[in-house]
Amino acid sequence: QVQLQESGPGLVKPSETLSLTCTVSGASISGTTFYWGWIRQPPGKGLEWLGSVYSSGNPFYNPSLNSRVTISVDTSKNHFSLRLRSVTAADTAVYFCVRHASWFDPWGQGTLVTVSS
Amino acid sequence: EIVLTQSPGTLSLSPGERATLSCRASQSVSNNYLAWYKQKPGQTPQLLVYGASNRAAGIPDRFSGSGSGTDFTLTINRLEPEDFAVYYCQQFGSSWTFGQGTKVEMK
Numbered sequence: 001q002v003q004l005q006e007s008g009p010g011l012v013k014p015s016e017t018l019s020l021t022c023t024v025s026g027a028s029i030s031g032t033t034f035y036w037g038w039i040r041q042p043p044g045k046g047l048e049w050l051g052s053v054y055s056s057g058n059p060f061y062n063p064s065l066n067s068r069v070t071i072s073v074d075t076s077k078n079h080f081s082l083r084l085r086s087v088t089a090a091d092t093a094v095y096f097c098v099r100h101a102s103w104f105d106p107w108g109q110g111t112l113v114t115v116s117s
Numbered sequence: 118e119i120v121l122t123q124s125p126g127t128l129s130l131s132p133g134e135r136a137t138l139s140c141r142a143s144q145s146v147s148n149n150y151l152a153w154y155k156q157k158p159g160q161t162p163q164l165l166v167y168g169a170s171n172r173a174a175g176i177p178d179r180f181s182g183s184g185s186g187t188d189f190t191l192t193i194n195r196l197e198p199e200d201f202a203v204y205y206c207q208q209f210g211s212s213w214t215f216g217q218g219t220k221v222e223m224k
Contacts, residue, residue, distance in 0.1 A: 037213075046205065046215060046216075046217050046218050047154075047162065047205055047207075047215040047218075048215070049212070049213040049214065049215065052213075060212065062212065063118065063212070096161065096162075100213075102148075102150040102152070102167070102168075102209035102213075103150075103152035103164060103167040103168075103207065103209070104152070104154075104162075104164065104207070104213075105164040105167075105173065107161045107162060108161070109161055110161055
């Protein structure tokens with residue numbers, strides 16, 4: 001059974017870079033036909049796809065965040081990472097990592113990241 | 118980017134009733150790449166339906182998805198107490214986008 005687990009700081013200062021890692025267990029990132037991505041959900045709001053990376057490392061980003069987001073994969077550690085630069089309070093959200101094709105499944109449990117000084 | 122609009126925003130129903138949720142796309146969703154998710158407060162979204170009409174593993178048959186092109190529907194027959202939640206539709210075209218959600222609340 002594939003499981004994903006997010007890790008990283010729960011508090012980030014404004015203008016700094018948010019960095020999260022998703023560790024995958026029960027499957028190998030490499031050699032699959034799936035994407036590995038990030039989705040976020042601000043408190044009380046809906047879901048927003050941020051970006052994804054294919055096992056080969058080719059990334060795809062939400063155009064609304066394209067200039068601030070980087071997603072990378074480390075197949076040797078079987079994990080992938082999110083970096084979001086120049087954060088503001090509007091980036092406060094629960095961040096989920098996901099495995100996906102055209103649909104998202106499974107999801108990590110999510111991690112709350114608060115942007116505050 | 119394809120914009121998904123869900124209606125209604127909130128649906129107030131009683132257990133045992135049928136819920137009909139709508140998801141309309143701003144342009145045709147290719148290959149019916151349309152999925153539905155259920156999310157309860159404090160929980161991770163759960164995949165219900167993919168490919169517009171295929172139930173995910175372990176999802177009860179009271180959940181059914183239908184539609185094509187720009188108009189899609191999630192029907193929940195005989196609402197159970199655990200079905201009261203927020204439901205999101207999601208599409209894949211050139212990128213992935215979600216609708217804003219429909220809350221199914223207990224009347």
